[in-house]
Amino acid sequence: MVASTRNAPFVRAEILPPLPAPVSENTVSGWIKTNLLATPKDVLLTILALAVLVWTVPGIINWLFIQASWTGSDRSVCATIVQGGAQPDGWSGACWAFVxxxxxxxxxxxxxxxxxxxxxxxxxxxxxxxxxxxxxxxxxxxxxxxxxxxxxxxxxxxxxxxxxxxxxxxxxxxxxxxxxxxxxxxxxxxxxxxxxxxxxxxxxxxxxxxxxxxxxxxxxxxxxxxxxxxxxxxxxxxxxxxxxxxxxxxxxxxxxxxxxxxxxxxxxxxxxxxxxxxxxxxxxxxxxxxxxxxxxxxxxxxxxxxxxxxxxxxxxxxxxxxxxxxxxxxxxxxxxxxxxxxxxxxxxxxxxxxxxxxxxxxxxxxxxxxxxxxxxxxxxxxxxxx
CATH class of the missing domain: 1.10.3720.10 (MetI-like)
Structure with missing residues (x-):
């Protein structure tokens, strides 16, 4: 005996179309979409974080590695005044020669x-x-x-x-x-x-x-x-x-x-x-x-x-x-x-x-x-x- 569907609130009349496969979080694009771009709030926070990184990271890398002093036996290699550039009128980069x-x-x-x-x-x-x-x-x-x-x-x-x-x-x-x-x-x-x-x-x-x-x-x-x-x-x-x-x-x-x-x-x-x-x-x-x-x-x-x-x-x-x-x-x-x-x-x-x-x-x-x-x-x- 076939059950009546007259009182059912909803009966689907057609088959759902096939959906695309879910994006895997194991891929780079999937991880970015899930963790960084999932909601408008996440997008805004991601943009702000990228802006902070763009503003700070180049200067940090410049100080730690590019302008750093790597060899030397005394403070003379680390006490150089830098005129102009990324660090105007400031001291040179990191003194890795000391380490x-x-x-x-x-x-x-x-x-x-x-x-x-x-x-x-x-x-x-x-x-x-x-x-x-x-x-x-x-x-x-x-x-x-x-x-x-x-x-x-x-x-x-x-x-x-x-x-x-x-x-x-x-x-x-x-x-x-x-x-x-x-x-x-x-x-x-x-x-x-x-x-x-x-x-x-x-x-x-x-x-x-x-x-x-x-x-x-x-x-x-x-x-x-x-x-x-x-x-x-x-x-x-x-x-x-x-x-x-x-x-x-x-x-x-x-x-x-x-x-x-x-x-x-x-x-x-x-x-x-x-x-x-x-x-x-x-x-x-x-x-x-x-x-x-x-x-x-x-x-x-x-x-x-x-x-x-x-x-x-x-x-x-x-x-x-x-x-x-x-x-x-x-x-x-x-x-x-x-x-x-x-x-x-x-x-x-x-x-x-x-x-x-x-x-x-x-x-x-x-x-x-x-x-x-x-x-x-x-x-x-x-x-x-x-």
Whole structure:
């Protein structure tokens, strides 16, 4: 029996004509149409943005590259007055000769020149161990992690500091990007496991453990990192037996690790609270112990959910290492600023060029961490949000 269409509000009497295939966003034209020209408002904003770029970019390129000084051994190559042109009666372009001349110092600080093969060897070992750990399909992850987080720090310490026949290099001579990377690596390697323990302790049913973790987290998060560094530098020796001393660099490492662990704990706790209650109940129904439930069921899901927060904490830690200059350590930014006082390179464009170089190095590392976190999110995505 054919259904009646008399009371239907609308019945199509003809077949729709074929429509053109949708524009793919994978093409350049499709991306432009979707993201830049989708609405009149988008078109207006795109035009304004292009106008700003046309107005600013040529001058920036001219200053950074065209009129820049690339070689030289003193400020004379960077102190030239430009008459007329794009920069009338102004100073010359960027002084990349300053960066080139002091590049090794920016990397290693005052580390002895004849011994700089040692931090280079440590850097090669670090890259060789870190690369397979970051590749999801690389085998032997457990051995790789053991080598990177247990064996490598010991070997790196003796290579950088000395011993076993190597000349001792005091940490007061360390500086530059080397110090930034060491502080960041130690802070990251310590903050993640300690943060997990603190997060679990804050959610513990035992009042003593829960109160201790809450007190530690809230006290550390309630003060600036500079305060924590000062406390580590001044108060840490007071808790040691008489006659014992702690190197200033070790004090900075302790301060950075303590500060980052408190922030990491709250990030991890947010992931634990996002896990549905059914996951806990399902693990209990299988007869799993607390640690089996936590390590095998809950924690992997929680860490996956808070990857952006974890990486954001890592990025903040990497940038905050510049604060160690307050206690006499010179990281990349600190050693760059220290060289501004050198009379042989005193020039109006030298400080700006040095800061641009330091900012670009920080951006490279932070952008790399950000992109890798995005890759891991996509790799570990199992449709939880769908």
């Amino acid at each position: 080139s001349d002091r590049f090794q110092q920016f990397m290693f600080g005052r580390y002895p020149i004849d011994q700089r093969w040692r931090p280079l060897l440590v850097a090669v070992m670090f890259i060789a161990l870190l690369t397979p750990l970051l590749i999801p399909k690389a085998p032997h992850k457990g051995l790789n992690a053991l080598a990177l987080f247990v064996i490598f720090p010991v070997v790196a310490f003796f290579l950088l500091h000395g011993g076993f026949g190597l000349r001792v290099v005091q940490t007061s001579l360390w500086g530059g990007l080397m110090v930034t990377l060491i502080l960041s690596f130690v802070g990251i390697a310590v903050s993640l496991p300690v943060g997990i323990v603190l997060a679990l302790g804050r959610r513990s049913n035992m009042p003593v453990i829960r109160t201790a973790c809450i007190t530690f987290i809230e006290v550390i998060r309630g003060v600036p990192m500079i305060t924590v560094l000062f406390m580590a530098n001044v108060m840490l020796p007071l808790f040691l037996p008489t006659g014992w001393t702690v190197d200033n660099f070790v004090r900075a490492l302790v301060g950075v690790a303590i500060f980052s662990s408190a922030y990491m704990a709250e990030v991890i706790r947010g992931g634990l609270q996002a896990i549905p209650k059914g996951q806990y109940e399902g693990a209990d129904s299988l007869g799993l112990s607390y640690w089996q439930k936590t390590l095998l069921i809950v924690m992997p899901q929680a860490l996956r959910l808070v990857i952006p927060g974890i990486v954001n904490t890592f990025i903040g830690l990497f940038k905050d290492t510049s604060l160690v200059s307050i206690i006499g350590m010179f990281d990349l930014l600190g050693i760059v600023r220290l060289n501004f006082t050198d009379a042989s390179w005193a020039s109006p464009v030298t400080p700006l060029t040095g800061l641009i170089f330091a900012g670009f190095v920080f951006w490279i590392f932070c952008f790399g961490m950000s992109r890798y976190s995005g890759f891991m999110e996509r790799h570990l995505d199992t449709g939880h949000k769908r």
